[in-house]
Amino acid sequence: MSEYLLTVKNLKTYFPIKEGLIKRTVGYVKAVEDVSFSVKQKQVYAIVGESGCGKSTAGKSIVRLIEPTAGEVIFDGKTLSSLSDEEMRLKRRDMQFIFQNPYSSLNPRMNVYQLLSEPLKTHFNLTENEVQLQILEMIDKIGITEDQLWRYPHQFSGGQKQRISIARALITKPRFVIADEPVSALDVSIQAQVLNLLINLQKEMELAMVFISHDLNVVRFISSEVAVMYLGSIMESGSTDEIYQKPLHPYSKALLDAVPNIDPLKKKRRSSLKGEVPNPANPPQGCPFSPRCVRADDICRKEKPTLNFYKGRNIACHNPLE
Amino acid sequence: MQNLLEIKDLKIKTLRNKEEVMLLDKVSLNIAPGQCLGIVGESGCGKSITANALLKLLPYPLSVSSGKAMFNSPSLGTVDLLSLEENAMRSIRGREIAMIFQEPMTSLDPIFTIERQMKEALEFHHAHMHEKEKHDRCVEVLKQVNIPRIEQTLGSYPHQLSGGQLQRIMIAIALINTPTLLIADEPTTALDVTIQAQILELMNKLKHEQNASVMFITHDLGVIAETSEQVAVFYSGHIVEEASAEELFYRPAHPYTEGLIKSISSLNEKGNQLYSIPGNVPPGGELKSYCHFLDRCKYAEDSCKRGLPKLVEVAPKHYCRCFRHSMEVEV
Ligand SMILES: Nc1ncnc2c1ncn2[C@@H]1O[C@H](COP(=O)(O)OP(=O)(O)O)[C@@H](O)[C@H]1O
Ligand SMILES: Nc1ncnc2c1ncn2[C@@H]1O[C@H](COP(=O)(O)OP(=O)(O)O)[C@@H](O)[C@H]1O
Ligand code: SF4
Ligand code: SF4
Ligand SMILES: [Mg+2]
Ligand SMILES: [Mg+2]
Numbered sequence: 147m148s149e150y151l152l153t154v155k156n157l158k159t160y161f162p163i164k165e166g167l168i169k170r171t172v173g174y175v176k177a178v179e180d181v182s183f184s185v186k187q188k189q190v191y192a193i194v195g196e197s198g199c200g201k202s203t204a205g206k207s208i209v210r211l212i213e214p215t216a217g218e219v220i221f222d223g224k225t226l227s228s229l230s231d232e233e234m235r236l237k238r239r240d241m242q243f244i245f246q247n248p249y250s251s252l253n254p255r256m257n258v259y260q261l262l263s264e265p266l267k268t269h270f271n272l273t274e275n276e277v278q279l280q281i282l283e284m285i286d287k288i289g290i291t292e293d294q295l296w297r298y299p300h301q302f303s304g305g306q307k308q309r310i311s312i313a314r315a316l317i318t319k320p321r322f323v324i325a326d327e328p329v330s331a332l333d334v335s336i337q338a339q340v341l342n343l344l345i346n347l348q349k350e351m352e353l354a355m356v357f358i359s360h361d362l363n364v365v366r367f368i369s370s371e372v373a374v375m376y377l378g379s380i381m382e383s384g385s386t387d388e389i390y391q392k393p394l395h396p397y398s399k400a401l402l403d404a405v406p407n408i409d410p411l412k413k414k415r416r417s418s419l420k421g422e423v424p425n426p427a428n429p430p431q432g433c434p435f436s437p438r439c440v441r442a443d444d445i446c447r448k449e450k451p452t453l454n455f456y457k458g459r460n461i462a463c464h465n466p467l468e
Numbered sequence: 469m470q471n472l473l474e475i476k477d478l479k480i481k482t483l484r485n486k487e488e489v490m491l492l493d494k495v496s497l498n499i500a501p502g503q504c505l506g507i508v509g510e511s512g513c514g515k516s517i518t519a520n521a522l523l524k525l526l527p528y529p530l531s532v533s534s535g536k537a538m539f540n541s542p543s544l545g546t547v548d549l550l551s552l553e554e555n556a557m558r559s560i561r562g563r564e565i566a567m568i569f570q571e572p573m574t575s576l577d578p579i580f581t582i583e584r585q586m587k588e589a590l591e592f593h594h595a596h597m598h599e600k601e602k603h604d605r606c607v608e609v610l611k612q613v614n615i616p617r618i619e620q621t622l623g624s625y626p627h628q629l630s631g632g633q634l635q636r637i638m639i640a641i642a643l644i645n646t647p648t649l650l651i652a653d654e655p656t657t658a659l660d661v662t663i664q665a666q667i668l669e670l671m672n673k674l675k676h677e678q679n680a681s682v683m684f685i686t687h688d689l690g691v692i693a694e695t696s697e698q699v700a701v702f703y704s705g706h707i708v709e710e711a712s713a714e715e716l717f718y719r720p721a722h723p724y725t726e727g728l729i730k731s732i733s734s735l736n737e738k739g740n741q742l743y744s745i746p747g748n749v750p751p752g753g754e755l756k757s758y759c760h761f762l763d764r765c766k767y768a769e770d771s772c773k774r775g776l777p778k779l780v781e782v783a784p785k786h787y788c789r790c791f792r793h794s795m796e797v798e799v
Binding site: 196197303333334335336337338339341342345360362363364366367400401403404405406407408409410411418419420421422 | 510511616630632633660661662663664665666668669687688689690691693694713714717729731732733734735736740741742743744745748749
């Protein structure tokens, strides 16, 4: 048995751009260009990057909510693309997905009891009694009371709705979950309460988790390893502590430098990153970061760097920082 | 008047089921020329309605119930914004006081080009400007906010531009009539960190170049630390603390401010649990007759129920509304 529960190799997902009456494909949005990483059992692995860099598409491609264009996903020793529909259906119960927006991901016509019993009934052959027991056990953990079981999503606050989404994803006792920006839609003070719940459940259930976020502070808190994404590719990956202490990729450094400092005496801003993220339908030649990188040279503008092992982590750069 | 703006005892009410309910009370604030005042607090605390009241932009059924907002208007002299006729307000709004909102998309009209919308902002106050002069002014302010390919951008429609570019254009429109006061209501909340850093850098630069005063509203203490010299902390319709940014971050006096700072710092410490202030901001219109923070406060005592603590000076130029620092009760 490999020490990794999940391995993603050279994942690529393109969306066709269609035009005209007959909807001819005129190009591709290269949402995920090249993503490779591995997640150990019980580990929280983060994917961080700015909006549009392909985090959600990568996450959904891994659990096949979107069909990837190329690449391999190995879960628990099995290559997912080789599984039959029936085998994939069985795997689904072990691999869950928590969406960013609790407002749209919970069916408004189902009450909490129905929302939580549905995944149990889909994946297991249980009596109504057993379903009830599992639901009661779960709501106790997420701070929802028994009389609230008959309420509908709109009767709950944003934080409570996201707790219910988490419960819905975890009630089948999966071994692996992808959480896509699970707190980004919430007020800061509520974020901490939901994150605490998620991390407690992750520990208690010994879950492996891919945590997707654009919030660098949250990522530092929650993950032991991190992959920094830019324009569909991983720029740097490795130990969260090490990367935050000393980023080696120019983009990771720029991203970390941009986080506002809460100490007013340190507000003298280092010069910020210029320009904006290029269009993924028309990415630059060579290194995707080259048009904005202060260290870019001729090779950078010609050859796309591959993700290589360097000083204890993985980095895709021709001229990494010292 | 030495200050550019002096808000005195602002009170805002609304109608709910035909009954008046108070949303904001006892808000007094000063902004000095060239100063950036930060306003911080969780959502629903009353930050936006305070800003909107100053420009007479409160939506029905909200209204100002009492208070003054004295503004040193370059054209009208010292005036009370809250009692100004709509006609006079029109010569101030968008010209002497400009506002930037969180969602640039909602403040721009999708069916007109950027050039048309920028010129409109200009024409409103300078009816007799020549076309060429107007165009030049548009180009000038877009340059100031670092827009690349200016001519192309002027001919674009809002949906053709990114969120970061749109927010720069909103800032350009705000600056086009060289305002003396800029009110920025969560201008970077919807943006990515690197774009947020660019916008904050830009706002700091413009403040220095134009010597404009800024009222910077945000729920993010990090953004406050990067921009503001003076900070007012709002909680449930009241100011609970006000001090210089340094004083506030290093010596917070109010338990709410302490909680806000602690919840950010705990993110930076690897630990098992994040710090969070228990409970939620109470819904608007429930202004109580005792300390509003009582049910979330870890220092709360029975005696805190004796009334609403008064906002008092607890250290030089440092004001706090809490019985731990002063026994004075608001009357
Ligand atoms: N279904 C889709 N069809 C076409 N383009 C898409 C689709 N979903 C996402 N994209 C594009 O792919 C890129 C990556 O999007 P996404 O994975 O949502 O990024 P992130 O989650 O990092 O914000 C973006 O340019 C986005 O516009
Ligand atoms: N149009 C409105 N109608 C009724 N209540 C409103 C309206 N706008 C704001 N409020 C109430 O006023 C209070 C303060 O709101 P706001 O100033 O928008 O908060 P903040 O900007 O600090 O998040 C809240 O309780 C909110 O519900
Ligand atoms: S490869 Fe070149 S352009 Fe890309 S990040 Fe490294 S130094 Fe910069
Ligand atoms: S007055 Fe009492 S309850 Fe209110 S903030 Fe101070 S200590 Fe807490
Ligand atoms: Mg996403
Ligand atoms: Mg607001």
